[in-house]
Amino acid sequence: AQSVTQPDIHITVSEGASLELRCNYSYGATPYLFWYVQSPGQGLQLLLKYFSGDTLVQGIKGFEAEFKRSQSSFNLRKPSVHWSDAAEYFCAVGAGGGNKLTFGTGTQLKVEL
Amino acid sequence: DGGITQSPKYLFRKEGQNVTLSCEQNLNHDAMYWYRQDPGQGLRLIYYSQIVNDFQKGDIAEGYSVSREKKESFPLTVTSAQKNPTAFYLCASSIDLQGPHNEQFFGPGTRLTVL
Numbered sequence: 350a351q352s353v354t355q356p357d358i359h360i361t362v363s364e365g366a367s368l369e370l371r372c373n374y375s376y377g378a379t380p381y382l383f384w385y386v387q388s389p390g391q392g393l394q395l396l397l398k399y400f401s402g403d404t405l406v407q408g409i410k411g412f413e414a415e416f417k418r419s420q421s422s423f424n425l426r427k428p429s430v431h432w433s434d435a436a437e438y439f440c441a442v443g444a445g446g447g448n449k450l451t452f453g454t455g456t457q458l459k460v461e462l
Numbered sequence: 463d464g465g466i467t468q469s470p471k472y473l474f475r476k477e478g479q480n481v482t483l484s485c486e487q488n489l490n491h492d493a494m495y496w497y498r499q500d501p502g503q504g505l506r507l508i509y510y511s512q513i514v515n516d517f518q519k520g521d522i523a524e525g526y527s528v529s530r531e532k533k534e535s536f537p538l539t540v541t542s543a544q545k546n547p548t549a550f551y552l553c554a555s556s557i558d559l560q561g562p563h564n565e566q567f568f569g570p571g572t573r574l575t576v577l
Contacts, residue, residue, distance in 0.1 A: 358502070381562055392466075392552055392568035393505075400562045439504065443564045449495070450564055454504035 351376040353442045355453035362430050363461045370425040370456050372414075372440030381443035382423040383450070384414055388436045396438075399423060410434070435460045464489045466569035468553050473574045475540070475547070483538045483572045485553035492558045494536035495566065498522060499550040508551075511536055512559055540574065548576045 352375040362368055374380055381400050385393040397408025404416040414425045423440060440453040466487045475481045487494065496508040507520030511530040525544025530536055536555075540547045551572045557563035 381564065383565065392570045395565065398565060449507070449510055449559055450566055452505045
């Protein structure tokens, strides 16, 4: 079965600084990978996804993520963080074949003005 | 607009009472899911359904029940057997569970508080 780890529970960055949120997965074959964002008291919104092809994927709100098979990682990046990016971010991995998604425990992002 | 609706947004329940949370989708998705979210614990899967009239237990099904009589609807009942039901509940759907089709779309959530 697949699994996903988000090593950072909380991250604080200054507005305008760059951001990288880490995500490591465990799965034998090529996984389907997702990043979601959740604002307080809201549902989850998909930021971006990787299925195949180009390992650098672009998402909404200026986010991007890079799939690195050798490191079993799918880290989320943004070159310049805005105060409105403060939220909780979830990485998820899917294996297909009738398997549901597995979510990480989330990373809470705080943005200092 | 296509999407997932959950109602009510806030729900209060007395101890010992059953309560049902509504989830409706108009995305024509086959698969639907219920998650529970507690601070610091991420999303925990309660139940999921791949098709009408069929559903499977997730990781924390005890004290919960579901039905899937219609494709669009997947209500969750929190029973009095659930020892700590106060939480934020999220409903989601996906085209199905095959490959990229298991990308999930989420509703806005229901916050349940037991008084």
